[in-house]
Amino acid sequence: xxxxxxxxxxxxxxxxxxxxxxxxxxxxxxxxxxxxxxxxxxxxxxxxxxxxxxxxxxxxxxxxxx
Numbered sequence: 001x002x003x004x005x006x007x008x009x010x011x012x013x014x015x016x017x018x019x020x021x022x023x024x025x026x027x028x029x030x031x032x033x034x035x036x037x038x039x040x041x042x043x044x045x046x047x048x049x050x051x052x053x054x055x056x057x058x059x060x061x062x063x064x065x066x
Contacts, residue, residue, distance in 0.1 A: 004033035 002009035007029060014020040022030070024038070031038045045051050 001030065001033050005029040 002012040007026060015022055027038050027041055031041055
């Protein structure tokens with residue numbers, strides 16, 4: 001994901017661990033790399049609705065990368 005978002009992988013790791021606060025520009029890059037939009041990053045499941053499945057680890061196959 002870091003490569004696809006053109007963000008340093010150590011920075012992404014720090015984001016995942018809550019050690020950094022991303023800017024809106026970084027959130028936009030991450031959303032684009034995930035094939036989503038920035039609003040989806042803030043979506044909270046409704047009461048009784050299942051939480052989204054976590055992303056699988058590792059890189060996506062080339063056919064899914066842009």
